[in-house]
Amino acid sequence: MMKHRNTIAFWAGVAIFLAAVLSMTQIVRNEYPFFAGYVILQFIALAVAWSILGGYAGYVNFGTNAFFGVGVYTAVALFKATGAPLVVQIGAAALVGMALGFGVGLLTLRMRGIFFSIATIALAIIIETFVMNWRFVGGAAGIQLQRPPVMAPFDSYVKMLFFVQALLVVIAVSIARYIQNSRIGRGLQALRDDELAAECTGVPTLKLKLVACMISGALISAAGAPAAMYLQYADPSSAFNLSYSVSALAMALIGGTAHWIGPVLGAILLGSTQQLLAVTISSEVNVLVLGIMLVLFVVAAPKGIIGLLRPRYRLRAGGKP
């Protein structure tokens, strides 16, 4: 009964959120809020997607930038080759991201924590190098893109992208929420606490990790797909920028990974702080704030913001030696 009521509340919240986003695109004239809002929404999607593997299962993926960049370049390649619309680009990016997640998972998920993390960094650099040597999408120099005409009911492309990214956030959050409450989520949490014990009690650990890696990868790539259209430009070193990895992980850890709301809170907090700082000070300070907050939170508030807000998460974690 309780769970049922929660579900109704959740979907009501989603409906209100989407309605608010849609009416904002119709009412607000100034384009700047959409430029800034797009980035924050993108971070929410990345942080939530990252936490499906990183938070629930405790496998720290440093390759967020690999999946993000693959999403960007799937969209770019498809758009350049066939002029495919945005929806198709995003769908294709999700599929490629899922396939990549499967490959990466198969190759690396048997490794102990830190080795998995290092392997994912390695993967990002290798893929970036391939894209740099890929002439069709502009190589290292990057590629300029012309936006297609915008679709009704939006009067500018950025507003449309803002709405599309909001939809991606909703998809990511509802999948994360579903996983958290399902058998997959409980299995992932069990293997996070003690992988050997989970394996012994019959949890199919490798299969679960693979599924998590595929879903997480698909969502990250999908979130990256509209980025080329947002910037009207794509180049390997920004598409595969390591700061996507650090941001996603920092936002998830700062918010807390025990519940899907954690990454959302972390991304809103850090994303809006960064937008303010980037405007008022500089992008270096931006990264500095990110780094300092990450270090402070992992040291002082291991369960993130939700751990501070809801002490029962701390209690549950305190039971372990």
Add this chain to the structure above:
Amino acid sequence: MDLLLGAVVLGVLLGCFYAAVSVGLSVSFGLLDVPHVAHPAFLVLASYGVYQLNESYDIDPLLAGLAITPLFFLFGLLAYRVYYETFERRGSDAGVRGIAFFFGIAFIIEVLIIMQFGVDQRSVSATYIGKSWRFGEFRIPIRQLVAFAVALGLTVLLAVYLSKTFMGRAIRAVAQDEEALRLMGANPVRIKQFAFGIATAVLGIAGALLIIVAPVEPTLDRAYIGRTFCVVVMAGLGSISGTLIAAIILGVAESIVLTMFGASWAPAISFAMLLGVLAVRPQGLLGR
């Protein structure tokens, strides 16, 4: 054929240099099990320290590296203390948050360097930089030879220290069986802290070599994450002699790819080798 031979020779020189930048990680990650992804960031930081001393007081980069070594030793002691108190002692979840912690530190160091020195490349001046020796067809820059000699000396010195001295043996013992050491009345945490200090101190010299071999920039540490971890993992965790061999393999591989396929593929070599080793033989070539 001469081209290939030249590539191999340069690769061996480069490899010994890679050994010097990796031995510290071989101690901190290989022996002590600390997920120290900020190791290359500390390395680049050391290079900038050397650059500053060279620029302001015209000190030889190697001497400058030696001068900042004690500072880095203290830095290492402090870093391990923080890591131990916040992660190892509390136990749960040390892996995930430990990596995130060091990654955050690496990012902070990068930004601080950018804010202080800007994003431009920096290099040092010394009598041996810029000249080269000719051997028939190919030339070897003297800066590479200097880096090679110092790096080899540094690696051998650390290997001897760890295998021959009392403290060195204690460090290896704490890596093997911490509990046994505790029962014998030693304090494993103090030993580990000291070892981490040594691992960081080595970066003073290694940082000097880094800026002697080529100009540095603030985000150079990202390329060295792959190289250092590749060497340490390929070596077999904690093996110092393995570190030298693995580093030479990496150096030769990079040098050959650079000659045959061009510079645009070079960044991926170390990472591809790392991935390969992790997938096929995670215990390393000379696994422990």
